[in-house]
Amino acid sequence: MKGFFIYELKLLHLQIETYFMYEDLKYWYLRDHKLFRILSYSQIKQLCIITGFKKASKGEIIYFSSSDVPRIFLLKKGNIKIVAVDDDGNETIKDIIQKGDLFGELTLETDNKVEEYAKVLSDDVSICSFLMSDFEDLLLRNPTLALSYTKFVGLKMKRIKNNYANLVSKDAKTRLYQFLKDWAEQEGVKNGNTVIIENYLTQNDIAQIICTSRQTATQLLNEMETNQLLDYNRKQIIIPDITKL
Amino acid sequence: MKGFFIYELKLLHLQIETYFMYEDLKYWYLRDHKLFRILSYSQIKQLCIITGFKKASKGEIIYFSSSDVPRIFLLKKGNIKIVAVDDDGNETIKDIIQKGDLFGELTLETDNKVEEYAKVLSDDVSICSFLMSDFEDLLLRNPTLALSYTKFVGLKMKRIKNNYANLVSKDAKTRLYQFLKDWAEQEGVKNGNTVIIENYLTQNDIAQIICTSRQTATQLLNEMETNQLLDYNRKQIIIPDITKL
DNA sequence: GGCTAAGTGTAAATTAGCTGACATTTTGCT
DNA sequence: AGCAAAATGTCAGCTAATTTACACTTAGCC
Known part of the structure; x- marks a missing residue:
């Protein structure tokens, strides 16, 4: 409302x-x-x-x-x-x-x-x-x-x-990390080391940007989530500590 | 002399x-x-x-x-x-x-x-x-x-x-073909469909340019040679029929 | 001419990541 | 509220290409 x-x-x-x-x-x-x-x-x-x-x-x-x-x-x-x-x-x-x-x-x-x-x-x-x-x-x-x-x-x-x-030189995981860092840098709202990014991309979009398949991107994102590097949902992405990426 | x-x-x-x-x-x-x-x-x-x-x-x-x-x-x-x-x-x-x-x-x-x-x-x-x-x-x-x-x-x-x-979207073979076509276009000496390129690159160089390993590049080049698409040596590359690439 | 280093040839083992094939969840819509 | 479509989660099998490892060939140099 x-x-x-x-x-x-x-x-x-x-x-x-x-x-x-x-x-x-x-x-x-x-x-x-x-x-x-x-x-x-x-x-x-x-x-x-x-x-x-x-x-x-x-x-x-x-x-x-x-x-x-x-x-x-x-x-x-x-x-x-x-x-x-x-x-x-x-x-x-x-x-x-x-x-x-x-x-x-x-x-x-x-x-x-x-x-x-x-x-x-x-x-x-x-x-x-x-x-x-x-x-x-x-x-x-x-x-x-x-x-x-x-x-x-x-x-x-x-x-x-x-x-x-x-x-060329990095694997999908590194590329995802780099992408997230860049994104956070450009658009994230910082609060100490915590960064919140407004998420207007689907996992498929992210996958395409870092040049990998949707499934691989999903796996990597979930892996990051279980490692508590990330909190992903469709509205926003919360990175508790950007320095850990 | x-x-x-x-x-x-x-x-x-x-x-x-x-x-x-x-x-x-x-x-x-x-x-x-x-x-x-x-x-x-x-x-x-x-x-x-x-x-x-x-x-x-x-x-x-x-x-x-x-x-x-x-x-x-x-x-x-x-x-x-x-x-x-x-x-x-x-x-x-x-x-x-x-x-x-x-x-x-x-x-x-x-x-x-x-x-x-x-x-x-x-x-x-x-x-x-x-x-x-x-x-x-x-x-x-x-x-x-x-x-x-x-x-x-x-x-x-x-x-x-x-x-x-x-x-992103093409495999090593296609990339090599594309690279050779581009190279021929830029520097090759044409004679009908035959193109001769002065070869100042090693296979390792070529591999790096098309972003693959040296071994893969070697294999592909040799494969092309057995298919008579190519005549490779360290001085020059002869492409008998550029349209076949 | 002979030695060394660089370049090339070949093959087996390994692997990252893709494909396809689903189930599940969320969203938007009427 | 209920449905369809889009998005996400998960997994097994497959494949291209890398890695490792070594033999051979050519080029450059003293």
Whole structure:
């Protein structure tokens, strides 16, 4: 009942935002991303780069297919996963996008051969998007932003390389531990050594992220639970002592 | 004997280059990289971005450690591999750098925690380098270059992601086939469907690249040889019909 | 030319982790 | 409340690939 009340409040809040300060909202939504902090209000507004704003709720699938004009997206709220379907029909989790992350064709190259979609994991998400071409113009006019953006893309690359290295040299257990540590680091609420993570992933999702089968992930998670390293349920994950992972 | 003669000639050639047109050489070495084509002679010269030029021969190990000022490198000639040593002392091949490739801290972020070195694979290599800070300045002054560079980094990322996907979903055999196809594509000399690749890698190198054990790689290569898909030796790899891979 | 080290060939034992095949639990929905 | 679907738990059998272990071959060097 309490949850429902809050939901109503949020809705109300959104309506106010939408109807009374939509222009400003656009602005702030980009503005509070670290990449765009160096830009002035007028720069963002003037360039008019926000051309889309979308809300969606849990389980929804969002296609950002290549048939459309190429876009870059910014996840303002919630969590989504990017899933790729390969030729054999296998689904792979390409990425987990969290609040504040940019996603889409970050390389600024349109490539239409990959079949990808996004699936909403949290209760609801809001996404804003802008045209890749507009963004390119903006980068051309703001070398500092271009440099930041390059570093940003580079950081993403470094993360991927890191995962890659883990995948090669470490076993499933180590990968799970590493994943949990990373997750805790990024989103966990710390209280001393105890960390609580809001769990919007299924065990299957986790399995896919650390590149193992669902069964193996389940086994490992249960093993951790019996060793009291973890308290897992569908809503949250409690790690009593993060240093023990 | 013929090889030696050519080597002498090359040396002579280098000396001429070095003593009579070193400034121009610097220029051209960067100039003929696709990234830098948009820049004028004066831009490259004026910015004075080449601050290093180095030659090395087979087997040599080049450290580009973080103790030094951060640099970006351009491999002008030959092939090298980038090897990372992790905490457990395991060596992993991070990258194979081919003629014309940029390498080093492409993300423009100095990160000193990783222990990496480069090992020369081909008979000899020449490498030029410039300071990361100079490069950043250049990017700031040339938004078009910055954009190209971002796309370039993005492309690298995409390749890595692709490898990652292969590693996850395909078995060692498929990965080897894919690797050979890629290699042939990049460096092979085609003659109809026959491709000849100059082989500067050991089977151990190949194994590491496709993330398997040396023994498995050997077995697979021999299997391919008995199936007449391949003719492997230490100097070159002949693929009689690339379409059959 | 002969020695050493690096690279290659081969095979058996072992194993991590996948597959498939279920039972059980939880969630969302009408 | 009751049902279907999704998520989780568990286990036996199987398989690809690693490990270990050793023989052989080639390349580089004094």
